[in-house]
Amino acid sequence: MPLEALDLSTEAGADQEFLYTLNFGPQHPATHTTLRLILTLDGETIVKAVPDIGYLHSGFEKLGEDLDFNQYVTIVDRMNYISPVANEIAWHHTVEKLLGIEITPRCKYIRTILAELARISDHLLCVGAAALDLGGLTAFLYAFNEREKIYNIIEQASGQRFHPSFTRVGGLMNDVTDDWVKLIRVFTNSFPKVHADVVRLLNRNKIFIDRTKGIGTLTKEEAINMSCTGPIARSAGVVRDLRKDEPYLAYGELAGSFKVACSKGGDCLARYLVRMEEMVQSVNIIKAAVENLPSGPVNLHTEDKLNIPDKAATYRSIEGLIQHFELFMWNRRFETPVNEVYGAHETANGELGFYLVSDGSAKAWRARTRPPSFIHFAIFPHLIEGHQISDIPAVLGSLNIIAAELDR
Amino acid sequence: MPANYFVPLQQKFGDAVRVEEFRDNLRVIVTAEKIYAVLTTLKDQFGFNMLADLAGIDYLGYPDATDRFAVVYVLMNANTAERIFVKTYVNDPDPELPTVTNLWRGADWMEREVFDMFGITFPGHPDLRRILMPTEFTSFPLRKDYPLRGSGERHNFEKLTRAEG
Numbered sequence: 001m002p003l004e005a006l007d008l009s010t011e012a013g014a015d016q017e018f019l020y021t022l023n024f025g026p027q028h029p030a031t032h033t034t035l036r037l038i039l040t041l042d043g044e045t046i047v048k049a050v051p052d053i054g055y056l057h058s059g060f061e062k063l064g065e066d067l068d069f070n071q072y073v074t075i076v077d078r079m080n081y082i083s084p085v086a087n088e089i090a091w092h093h094t095v096e097k098l099l100g101i102e103i104t105p106r107c108k109y110i111r112t113i114l115a116e117l118a119r120i121s122d123h124l125l126c127v128g129a130a131a132l133d134l135g136g137l138t139a140f141l142y143a144f145n146e147r148e149k150i151y152n153i154i155e156q157a158s159g160q161r162f163h164p165s166f167t168r169v170g171g172l173m174n175d176v177t178d179d180w181v182k183l184i185r186v187f188t189n190s191f192p193k194v195h196a197d198v199v200r201l202l203n204r205n206k207i208f209i210d211r212t213k214g215i216g217t218l219t220k221e222e223a224i225n226m227s228c229t230g231p232i233a234r235s236a237g238v239v240r241d242l243r244k245d246e247p248y249l250a251y252g253e254l255a256g257s258f259k260v261a262c263s264k265g266g267d268c269l270a271r272y273l274v275r276m277e278e279m280v281q282s283v284n285i286i287k288a289a290v291e292n293l294p295s296g297p298v299n300l301h302t303e304d305k306l307n308i309p310d311k312a313a314t315y316r317s318i319e320g321l322i323q324h325f326e327l328f329m330w331n332r333r334f335e336t337p338v339n340e341v342y343g344a345h346e347t348a349n350g351e352l353g354f355y356l357v358s359d360g361s362a363k364a365w366r367a368r369t370r371p372p373s374f375i376h377f378a379i380f381p382h383l384i385e386g387h388q389i390s391d392i393p394a395v396l397g398s399l400n401i402i403a404a405e406l407d408r
Numbered sequence: 409m410p411a412n413y414f415v416p417l418q419q420k421f422g423d424a425v426r427v428e429e430f431r432d433n434l435r436v437i438v439t440a441e442k443i444y445a446v447l448t449t450l451k452d453q454f455g456f457n458m459l460a461d462l463a464g465i466d467y468l469g470y471p472d473a474t475d476r477f478a479v480v481y482v483l484m485n486a487n488t489a490e491r492i493f494v495k496t497y498v499n500d501p502d503p504e505l506p507t508v509t510n511l512w513r514g515a516d517w518m519e520r521e522v523f524d525m526f527g528i529t530f531p532g533h534p535d536l537r538r539i540l541m542p543t544e545f546t547s548f549p550l551r552k553d554y555p556l557r558g559s560g561e562r563h564n565f566e567k568l569t570r571a572e573g
Contacts, residue, residue: 054540061525062549066556097431224458224486227514238486245489338471339430342461342482342493355463355480359470366550368463370482378517407540 019047022389026055030133030393033403035377037392044389049381056407064367068333069095069169070308072367077163079371079405082125083118085154086347088167093248094343094354095169098336101306105250105294107171112250113184113289114154114166115345116282120191121150122348122400123231123275123282130272130397131202134211139201146194153183169334170307171299181290188287195279202272212268216383216395219266226379230350230372232399235274236266242346250289257288268398306334333362340366349373349400373405413454413492421446435493443496444506447481451511456483456492459508462518464526468552477503477528498528507532525550 025036034055040048060079064072069092076091077084089111096103103111128143151161157176158164166173202208218228223236233240241260243251261277263270299307308327313320326332336358344353350372357366376399383395417425417436424442428435438446450456461482467473475497483492498505507530508515519530520539527548530536538545544565547554 054538054542057540059549062554062556100431222513225513227459227461227512227518229460240486240489337430340433340465341431342433342480342491344460351460353461353482355461355465355482357465365470366463366465368461368465370461370463374517374521375514378514 018042024392026052031396032129033401033406035401035403035406037380039389041389046384046387046389046392049384051377051380053377053403054407056403058408060408061367061369064364066363068362069364070327072364073167074163074165077165079369079408080122080347080349080352080373080402081162081404082402083122083348084163085114085166086118086122086345087352088165089115089249090343090345090347090352091354092167092169093345094341094356097343098339098341098356098358099169099306099334100337101170101300103170104297104300106175106296107298108250109289109293110157110172110176110298111167112254113286113293114157115249115347116285116289117150117153117184117187119282119348120279121147123279124150126348126397126400127198127202127272127275130212130268130394131208133393133397134208136202136205136208139198142194142197142201146191149183149187149190153180153187156180156183168299168308170304174310175298181293184286184290188283188290191283192280195276195283199276203276209269211391211394212272212398215268215387215391216398217265217267218379218383220264222379222382223266226382227375228350228379229375230346230348231261231271231274231278232350232376232379234261235263235270237262237264242344242351246344248345251285253292254285254288258282258285268394271398336360336362344370347372349402349405350376369408371405371408373400373402374408377401377406413450416453417446417449420449433491433493435495438494438496440496440498440505443494444508447483447494447508447511450483450492450494455485455487456490458484458486459512459514459518460484460491462508462515462522464522464528464550466526466550466552476500477526479505479522479528481508503528505530509533524548527551 019040019042022039022041024039025031026034036052038050038052039046060075063075073088073091076087079087124143124147128140131139154164155161157180158166158173218236220237223233223238239260239262244260258281261274261281263274305323309320309323314324338360340357342353342355344351352372353370355368356364359365384392414427421442424439425446426437428437459481463480465478467478468476477498479496481494483494505528507519517539519533520536522528523536524538524541525548545561547561
């Protein structure tokens with residue numbers, strides 16, 4: 001039978017849209033974490049993206065209503081598990097704000113150093129993994145090798161690598177040693193070389209730039225209207241950084257040592273560049289904080305009856321023993337004001353806030369978390385629509401979505 | 409500090425707004441009827457162009473509480489970095505508040521989460537579905553009358569057989 005050329009324009013299906021649906025995730029190597037996207041595709045172009053989240057929901061906020069302020073820190077740790085120390089510091093900052101505690105200068109500086117180390121760790125993972133998804137394995141290896149040193153520093157201070165649970169209400173689990181300070185000096189000396197290596201690997205890499213420049217563009221107005229914070233807002237030209245705007249910890253005293261990294265690009269490349277610059281600024285903060293590290297106690301005095309006394313005080317002094325007893329018996333614990341307070345920190349991903357409602361007992365009535373990943377993943381459909389399916393790893397990598405924090 | 413916003417707010421809305429202060433948080437407490445008007449005023453006239461957070465709270469059993477639920481809007485002025493906390497109360501049997509997604513697009517998922525966890529509905533929301541819990545879930549887990557421990561909701565879920573699944 002001879003072939004006949006069909007006139008497609010007269011066929012019944014000619015005006016039909018050839019859209020199809022693709023399930024991306026929940027288990028997919030490019031998402032890194034457990035999240036699912038329901039994509040409507042026209043060829044390889046994304047017409048519509050609907051994120052479906054909740055796969056890792058484990059009721060952290062409900063647990064926060066059952067555990068006391070010191071116990072909940074272990075749960076807070078597991079929200080953004082890339083930079084757990086930053087979550088702990090933000091949580092206890094809010095609790096201390098509620099209780100009206102002013103922590104000691106040494107504690108402020110150590111917490112500042114830890115928060116900045118957490119920021120570097122988070123940015124290294126984000127930059128490394130984003131490069132990995134776009135085909136640059138080497139940068140990923142350099143970044144992870146450096147993250148290992150940060151884990152060593154955290155292990156040296158707290159005894160745990162991943163989830164240190166290092167902070168306590170009114171102080172820290174224990175004071176740091178001179179060896180810890182030495183480790184930090186070694187890190188701040190070696191880090192600029194690794195940073196320069198990553199810059200040389202990626203900043204002028206044609207493949208990396210082609211796949212990130214102009215992808216997932218966010219304007220300043222959109223960034224503000226869609227509640228973006230942190231590097232994502234700053235890369236779109238919003239010059240907000242809580243470390244400068246509402247100086248907490250030692251950032252007020254160290255304000256001269258760092259600048260806020262901003263960009264006007266708003267695309268994936270701008271987000272990458274802002275993160276790279278923030279790491280340089282973080283190292284400057286750490287250097288300044290280590291050189292100015294005050295001596296003195298790291299915890300409040302036992303007589304203030306607010307912090308858990310250390311082991312030596314618990315076993316060798318009657319005041320310490322009583323205080324320990326007071327804080328750990330179910331019918332004692334903290335006396336809190338019947339009120340509510342919001343405290344927020346600038347963590348690596350953006351504004352991590354806690355809205356803490358207290359009914360006067362030692363447990364939170366409501367421990368609302370403002371998770372930056374949740375708010376940033378909400379803008380994902382807006383960023384990706386109109387782009388190709390291969391741009392998904394680039395955009396996801398630049399948003400740095402941590403599913404444990406997203407779903408809590 | 410944001411204190412100078414209260415005078416014009418109180419002139420405009422009268423008894424519907426009230427002021428509280430704790431630590432560095434300045435809270436405006438608004439009745440549910442006026443919440444949308446107050447938020448619009450704060451956004452358009454006072455430049456609070458960013459909704460930093462939207463949190464639901466259940467006050468069942470809270471000391472001296474008269475209302476069941478509260479919703480807190482944490483507003484931020486992205487130009488001056490000022491914050492203001494706007495709080496409103498809603499009650500059973502039909503807790504609902506007007507959506508603010510047309511003021512701030514960022515409110516989309518936050519309102520969905522409050523609906524998912526507390527069952528407060530937001531009429532006018534473009535896509536008010538459950539977000540963290542599965543669609544077949546029937547309760548609102550962050551309500552105070554929802555138990556912390558127990559076998560949970562699994563018995564309510566449909567069983568999939570091998571043939572169907």
